[in-house]
Amino acid sequence: MRRILWFRRDLRVRDNPLLSFEGEVLPLFIFDPAILDELSKDDKRMGFIVHHVQKLKQELQERGLDLAIFYDTPKRVFETLAPLGFDEVVASGDFDTYATARDREISHLLPFRLVKDTYVFEPEELLKKDGSPYLVFTPFYNAAKERFTPLHVKEYVPATQTLFPYMYAAFDMNSLGFSTPTPATLDPHEALVRFALENYLSTRDFMAQEGTSRLGVHVRFGTLGIRTLLRHLATQKKEGVDTEPFFRQLMFREFYAHLLHHFPHLETQNFRYAFEGIPNAKLHRAFCEAKTGVPIVDAGVRELVQTGFMHNRVRMICASFYTKHLLLPWQWGERFFAAHLLDYERASNALSWQWSAGTGVDPQPYFRIFNPYAQSAKFDKEAVYITRFLPELHAIPAKTLHDETALLKGVHVHYPNPIVNHKEARVKALAHFKKHTQSI
Template structure:
C-alpha cells in the first residue's frame, strides 16, 4: 500500500493559494485531498440550508479539477471522529495537513483529532490560511490582545507586507497529487438535504473597489463586494482579497477585511464571548424577550420600513446590506429589548456569509455589550438612518412593496418611548 499524506479541506475550498495544500504537496508523499460533510454541524441545519448546497456545488467543482490532474477528492459524510478510523483502515496515512479554524467547535474537534492521530503515529500539521494575522501575531506592547479595533488595525496595517500576502504556488506541485480512479461521494439527497433555490454571489468585486468608500453605505446601490460567503468557505483566498484592496488603494475595504480578523482574534482570545457578553456586566440586562415582537422582527413586519426591508432581504436572499444589519441589530436589542443572542441565532440560520466571529461581534456591537462597542446610550433612529442612507425609499420600496399604503404594518413601538425605556433598563443593569 502506498504511503500518502491527506489534505483535509474544511473552510478553504480551493486548490489555488492554499497554505495546507502547499505544505502537503511538498511533504514527499502523494497527497489525497479529503472533505468531510460533518454531521456534528449538519444535523442542526434545516434541510434546505443554502450553505450546504453551496458547499456541495463547490465540492463537485473541486472533484472535477482534481480529476483533471488524475487525482480526486475523497468525500465522506458522518462525524469526523468516526470517519477517521475508517480512512486509516483504507489508506496508509503518514501525515494529515489542514488549515487552522478558530471557532469553539472547530478547536475542540481539532484538539481531539490531533490526539487521535498522534496516538496512531500520524503527524497532524495545521497552518494559517483564512486570515492574514492570527492568534498572538497582533498584540499590545504588554503582550495582551487588543480589544479596540483602531489600535489593532494600526498595528495590523503596519505589519502588512508582501511576505504575508504572497500566494502559495500550489499549482507547481500538482504532480504530487495521489493518482486514483474516480471516488464516489454522497449526494445532497443521501445526506437528507434538498437543493436550495437561492442564488450565490460570484467572485467579482474589482469593479466595486474604486467607489466602495462612497457607495457602501447606501443599500439601494449595489456597492458592496458580496464576498463574505467566499471568505467564509475559502473559495476566495484572503491574501488575494487583501492584495486587490491594496492594488485598488481601497483603504476602506482593507479596513473591513481587517475587522473580520479583529473579531476572529477576539473569539480566539475570549472564547466565552461566543455566547456571553464580552463586557460581562451586560449579562445582567433584563431583556423583555417578547416572542410576538421577535416574530414580527423576523418576518419584517415591525412598521419600521428600513428594518422590515432588511429582514425581508435576508429572508428572501440569505444576505443583508451591512449598514442595514447595524440598523436591524440596534432595533431588536434597543427598541424591542430582545436579547442579542436571539438575533445572532436567527442570522446564523439565514446568512449565507455567516461567520461566527463577525456575527457575534456585530451583534454585541449593536447591543453595546461587545468590545469596541457603541456606548449603550447610542440608539439608532431608523427614520434618521433612512433619511441618510435611503432618502428616496428605493431600497425600502424594493423589499416592502406595501410601504406607503394602508396594508403596511403600524409601528410596533414608538421611537422616543423605546429609547427612554432602553436607557432606563440598561442603566439599572450597568450601575
C-alpha cells in the same frame, strides 16, 4: 510523507496551502452531521457548498488528484483513516468553539497540522506590547498595517502530489436531504470583477446600491482566498485606487476572529456589561416575520430571508432595533442571522451583535441607539431599498416611510403600524441599561 488534506473553509485549488505539500495525499471533505442537523432543509448555504465541493472535486481531478467526500462525524472518518498509515492531517484554521474542539479531538487520532489560510494574521501575530489581545479596533488596525508584509499575501505554489488510492466515487448530494437552492453569487471572480472598489467609500452605506463587494460568502468558504483578494487590492492601489477603506473592513473580520480566539465565551456571553435582553417570543416573532411596522427593519429582514444577504448598514439598524427598541437578548438575534446569512461567520456575527447591543469590547457604551427612521431617511432617501423588499408599500411616498408619526397612524391595510414608538423605546432602553451597568 503521506498526508490527509482536509478541505473545510478553503474550497478552491488556487493558492491553497494544502496543495503545497509534496508527497502522497488523500484530499477529503466531510459533511458533518453536527453542523448539517442544525440547518433547515432549504438552507441556502447548502446550495453554495454543494456547488463548490463538486467544483473542487472536478478541479482536483484535472490536476490528477481527487476528493473523497464523506457524510459522517469527523471523528468516525479519521478513526477509519488513521490505521492506513498517514503521517499527518493538514487543514486550515477556524477559531470557533466547535471547530477548535473538533480539531483537538482529531489531533488525538493523527498528528494535526493547522496552516494559515482563513485569515491574514495568526492571533499571536497581533498582540499588544504586554502580550495581551487588542480590545479596541483602531490600535489593532494600526498594528495590522505595521506588521503586514508581502509574505502575508504570497501565493502558494502547488507541489508535486500523488493520489493515495482510496474510494473517490461520486457523492450523491441528494442523499443529504437538502433542497440545495442555488444562490445568485456563485463565481467569486465574477463578483470581484463586478465590484467597483473605487466607489466603495462613497457608496457602501447606501443600501439600494450595490456599493459593497458581496464577497462575504466567498471569503467565508474560501472560494476566494484572502491572499488573492489582498493581491487584487495591491494591484488596484498601484492603479491609484484608495483601497484602505476596504482593507479596513477586512481587518475588522480579523479583529473579531482574533477576539473570539482569545475569548471563546463571547460567542454567547457579554464582554462588558451584565445587562441582558428581556425574552419576549411575540416581539421576536414580529421581527423575524418582518412585521415590526418599521419599514427599513422589515425590508432588511425580508432581504435576509429571501436572499441570504443583508446590507451591512441594515444589519446595524436591525440589530440596534432588536436589542435596543425591542430589548430582546442579542443572542436570539444572532441565532436568527446565523440561520439565514450566506456569509455567516460566528466571530463576525456574534461580535457585531455585541457591538450593536453595547455589550461587546467596544468602549462606546450602551447609549448608542440608532433612530431607524433617521437612518433610512439618510441612506435610502427615495425608499428604493425599502420598496424593493416591501413592494406593498410602493405607492406610499418615500417621505412617509421615514416618518414615524405618519406610520403610527397606519399607511397601508396590509402593513402593520410600528410595534414600538422610537422615543418611548429609547427612554425605556436607557433606563433598563442604566439599572444593569455594573461591568462584568
